[in-house]
Amino acid sequence: MPGKHVAPVINNLDGFEENLPGYLSPEFPVAVLLDYDGTLAPIADNPAKTKMPVQLEAILHKIAKHPKVFLAVISGRGLKDVQQNVNIEGITYAGNHGLEIEYPDGSRHDYELPKEIQKNYTDMVQELKEKVERNGAWVEDKKVSLTYHYRDTPVDLKDQQKQLASEICKKYGFRANQAHEAIEAKPPVNWNKGEAALYILKQKFGDNWSQEVSVVFAGDDTTDEDAMRVLSGLGRSFRIAADPQIQTFADFRLPTQAVMTDLLKWIADVYVS
Numbered sequence: 001m002p003g004k005h006v007a008p009v010i011n012n013l014d015g016f017e018e019n020l021p022g023y024l025s026p027e028f029p030v031a032v033l034l035d036y037d038g039t040l041a042p043i044a045d046n047p048a049k050t051k052m053p054v055q056l057e058a059i060l061h062k063i064a065k066h067p068k069v070f071l072a073v074i075s076g077r078g079l080k081d082v083q084q085n086v087n088i089e090g091i092t093y094a095g096n097h098g099l100e101i102e103y104p105d106g107s108r109h110d111y112e113l114p115k116e117i118q119k120n121y122t123d124m125v126q127e128l129k130e131k132v133e134r135n136g137a138w139v140e141d142k143k144v145s146l147t148y149h150y151r152d153t154p155v156d157l158k159d160q161q162k163q164l165a166s167e168i169c170k171k172y173g174f175r176a177n178q179a180h181e182a183i184e185a186k187p188p189v190n191w192n193k194g195e196a197a198l199y200i201l202k203q204k205f206g207d208n209w210s211q212e213v214s215v216v217f218a219g220d221d222t223t224d225e226d227a228m229r230v231l232s233g234l235g236r237s238f239r240i241a242a243d244p245q246i247q248t249f250a251d252f253r254l255p256t257q258a259v260m261t262d263l264l265k266w267i268a269d270v271y272v273s
């Protein structure tokens with residue numbers, strides 16, 4: 001499997017067809033798997049304040065209705081949280097980095113964490129709240145994974161607080177991923193956005209899914225790299241990142257969140273228009 005690399009950039013709508021001629025076609029279905037924060041909605045200073053750009057939201061609603069388009073949102077947020085924010089019926093949602101999945105018919109797949117990990121999680125939340133929930137930093141407790149937000153912590157205290165928070169997460173056996181002004185603590189299990197993406201694709205299109213459907217994945221963060229890695233050579237993935245030198249498993253880099261709207265326009269142009 002290829003490693004991370006500096007991916008070619010796509011800057012505008014024309015760039016999609018130029019770089020991926022014929023990858024999408026109206027006769028062949030497409031699975032569109034999308035991250036939420038930083039991908040569908042620009043990063044905001046508080047998770048409660050995000051909003052999808054009006055044009056992007058309208059296109060998303062349009063493609064979601066098309067019978068040849070399968071849409072799933074795979075987020076680090078809790079399941080209900082991401083459902084409320086995206087608010088489109090009839091699509092698949094995965095929350096907590098894929099640990100919780102809900103299908104359009106209301107059925108679910110929940111990754112069952114071993115009891116010991118559940119206990120560690122509870123203890124970790126308590127210790128983080130006691131020791132590092134201060135100076136504007138706070139713990140977003142999502143019941144099976146958490147996010148430690150330190151955006152509002154004074155600059156001179158940030159490094160020391162985030163380091164202590166990472167150490168506490170690791171002490172309880174959790175993985176501490178760097179995110180946007182935050183640390184994502186994920187349980188030590190072989191399940192992540194990549195495994196969730198594969199699971200969703202197999203459930204919908206069968207074991208031979210890669211022969212049955214084109215796959216588009218977009219994300220902006222370290223946790224999205226798990227999906228980009230497993231889809232490498234099987235689908236096409238896009239990393240939203242301003243840094244031209246960023247190392248990624250994605251096939252292409254999108255330099256701004258605005259080009260994300262162009263990605264959805266490309267899909268809409270092929271299937272809907």
Ligand SMILES: O=P(O)(O)OC[C@H]1O[C@H](O[C@H]2O[C@H](CO)[C@@H](O)[C@H](O)[C@H]2O)[C@H](O)[C@@H](O)[C@@H]1O
Binds near residue numbers: 036074
């Ligand atoms: O997988 P995602 O859908 O990208 O979710 C990742 C995390 O997003 C949220 O935190 C991030 O976005 C916030 C709103 O823009 C921002 O204020 C924060 O600094 C970011 O880290 C969310 O709060 C987390 O639960 C998600 O895991």
